[in-house]
Amino acid sequence: xxxxxxxxxxxxxxxxxxxxxxxxxxxxxxxxxxxxxxxxxxxxxxxxxxxxxxxxxxxxxxxxxxxxxxxxxxxxxxxxxxxxxxxxxxxxxxxxxxxxxxxxxxxxxxx
Amino acid sequence: xxxxxxxxxxxxxxxxxxxxxxxxxxxxxxxxxxxxxxxxxxxxxxxxxxxxxxxxxxxxxxxxxxxxxxxxxxxxxxxxxxxxxxxxxxxxxxxxxxxxxxxxxxxxxxxxx
Numbered sequence: 040x041x042x043x044x045x046x047x048x049x050x051x052x053x054x055x056x057x058x059x060x061x062x063x064x065x066x067x068x069x070x071x072x073x074x075x076x077x078x079x080x081x082x083x084x085x086x087x088x089x090x091x092x093x094x095x096x097x098x099x100x101x102x103x104x105x106x107x108x109x110x111x112x113x114x115x116x117x118x119x120x121x122x123x124x125x126x127x128x129x130x131x132x133x134x135x136x137x138x139x140x141x142x143x144x145x146x147x148x149x150x
Numbered sequence: 151x152x153x154x155x156x157x158x159x160x161x162x163x164x165x166x167x168x169x170x171x172x173x174x175x176x177x178x179x180x181x182x183x184x185x186x187x188x189x190x191x192x193x194x195x196x197x198x199x200x201x202x203x204x205x206x207x208x209x210x211x212x213x214x215x216x217x218x219x220x221x222x223x224x225x226x227x228x229x230x231x232x233x234x235x236x237x238x239x240x241x242x243x244x245x246x247x248x249x250x251x252x253x254x255x256x257x258x259x260x261x262x263x
Contacts, residue, residue, distance in 0.1 A: 069249055074254075082240065089249065137198065138195045143192060
């Protein structure tokens with residue numbers, strides 16, 4: 040079993056829909072990152088979380104440390120949100136501090 | 151501020167050769183990390199440097215090595231290239247070694263023939 044699991048792996052939505060992508064992890068972490076990668080493009084960091092909730096525009100990220108779970112929500116989705124969304128966690132100690140990635144969620148938003 | 155710069159963007163090498171990739175972080179950032187991305191394995195952590203010291207290393211063979219210079223620029227080297235080393239190699243910089251947002255470069259696409 041992977042240390043970081045994302046669901047769903049693929050997601051198709053209609054423009055305007057509310058979208059949720061989930062990330063579950065099995066290791067102790069010091070931080071969790073949500074990343075976005077457009078086809079052929081580079082990776083953009085959306086959020087870094089260690090507790091609670093963060094919001095940037097139409098994007099909201101939450102984390103529950105006790106349940107080892109994080110969600111990324113997109114409100115009023117738009118075709119330009121089509122991308123791969125990747126969850127990554129960083130371990131708690133300097134020895135385990137490497138980033139561990141989920142397999143990614145491919146989102147397509149149709150107009 | 152200029153973003154993270156990786157050079158070269160594309161590289162074609164032959165099996166058995168070696169390759170050096172370069173990463174210039176955002177000015178003021180002291181941490182640089184390297185990642186390999188392939189269709190089959192996704193993103194995998196290679197190594198991380200902070201103030202010229204390697205802090206963490208991923209599960210890659212010793213053919214993969216890196217270093218960081220006093221100006222925070224970093225290089226990674228792959229020796230004795232194998233076909234399976236064909237991948238997108240990404241670097242990211244951050245202000246601190248832990249719990250700082252990551253800023254990624256556009257990557258170097260390495261093809262091994």
